[in-house]
Amino acid sequence: MRGPDDLGRAAYRGRFAPSPTGPLHLGSLLAAVASYADARANRGIWLVRIEDIDRPREVPGAADLILRTLSAFGMHWDEGVVYQSRRTDAYRDALDTLKARGLTYPCGCSRAEVARAGRAGPEGPVYPGTCRSGLRLGRRARTERFRTPPGRLAFEDRIQGRQEQIVTDAVGDFVLRRADGLHAYQLAVVVDDAMQGITQVVRGADLLLSTPRQILLQHALGFGRPGYAHVPLVLDAHGRKLSKSLAAAPVDARDPLPALGAAWTLLGQTPPPADLQADAFWDWAIPMWRIACVPVQTSVACPTASSPRAPDPPGRTSTPE
Numbered sequence: 001m002r003g004p005d006d007l008g009r010a011a012y013r014g015r016f017a018p019s020p021t022g023p024l025h026l027g028s029l030l031a032a033v034a035s036y037a038d039a040r041a042n043r044g045i046w047l048v049r050i051e052d053i054d055r056p057r058e059v060p061g062a063a064d065l066i067l068r069t070l071s072a073f074g075m076h077w078d079e080g081v082v083y084q085s086r087r088t089d090a091y092r093d094a095l096d097t098l099k100a101r102g103l104t105y106p107c108g109c110s111r112a113e114v115a116r117a118g119r120a121g122p123e124g125p126v127y128p129g130t131c132r133s134g135l136r137l138g139r140r141a142r143t144e145r146f147r148t149p150p151g152r153l154a155f156e157d158r159i160q161g162r163q164e165q166i167v168t169d170a171v172g173d174f175v176l177r178r179a180d181g182l183h184a185y186q187l188a189v190v191v192d193d194a195m196q197g198i199t200q201v202v203r204g205a206d207l208l209l210s211t212p213r214q215i216l217l218q219h220a221l222g223f224g225r226p227g228y229a230h231v232p233l234v235l236d237a238h239g240r241k242l243s244k245s246l247a248a249a250p251v252d253a254r255d256p257l258p259a260l261g262a263a264w265t266l267l268g269q270t271p272p273p274a275d276l277q278a279d280a281f282w283d284w285a286i287p288m289w290r291i292a293c294v295p296v297q298t299s300v301a302c303p304t305a306s307s308p309r310a311p312d313p314p315g316r317t318s319t320p321e
């Protein structure tokens, strides 16, 4: 029997891939709930991957806390948890493959130089290609960049609809290995989604603009392209993204139902009946899941958001390069 949002696929493999930068809050819960519900409604496998590649941003204990919260919320994963911090060899191999294909080059530019030389793009300064044809004399390599091919890239998002990006215009040649030696998120996520056989990526809309870069890398590495569905981000009362790293109220693992119900409703789904018990939530919810009802928006307002004290952190493009 097929699920309500039949993808016509024999094998659905989905995942939730949190970065352990803090406990789960309503915003990250939305991605977890949507990916879990979509996998289960399609009789699929659901996996968890801890994206602890960015050691400097990691909060000790957050990974275990996230896993315990998912379990307490009745979201159980089907295979061993993958930790990006243990996958460095796989990222190095992938980078070597790209290098061997002539698709990367070393770049000597600092972040400040790129900011000065690059025009503004949707995710920060667009790399102007300074080192594309070789490092200038006396410069040492800081990062390794992907040689972004020209052309418009399009994909169909299952929630947000058709998306298009000319990656050379929006981002330019992007970093695969950062100045601190760490592999970039864009590379790691593509290598891991392929290794885990992920067929459907359901995640937050903050990654909508990253998807074309990931598709380019999949293509360059000879990997298949999963389907994509980006759920709205949850904004606080000031219109800022709830962020794990910014003291957004953690969801209460001892009392799952209010948070599950809030996430479910923000996802545009039929609100759970008032007398539903927490341990019956998923039996009730999975047959009710309708991805077509998720708001076609990249953000929704949080009804009861505690407002973070600091401004929104810089985006992914401003991780160390």
Ligand code: GLU
Residues within 6 Å of the ligand: 016, 017, 018, 019, 051, 189, 202, 203, 204, 207
């Ligand atoms: N680790 C990312 C985050 O926590 C999600 C990455 C993904 O789902 O591709 O925002």
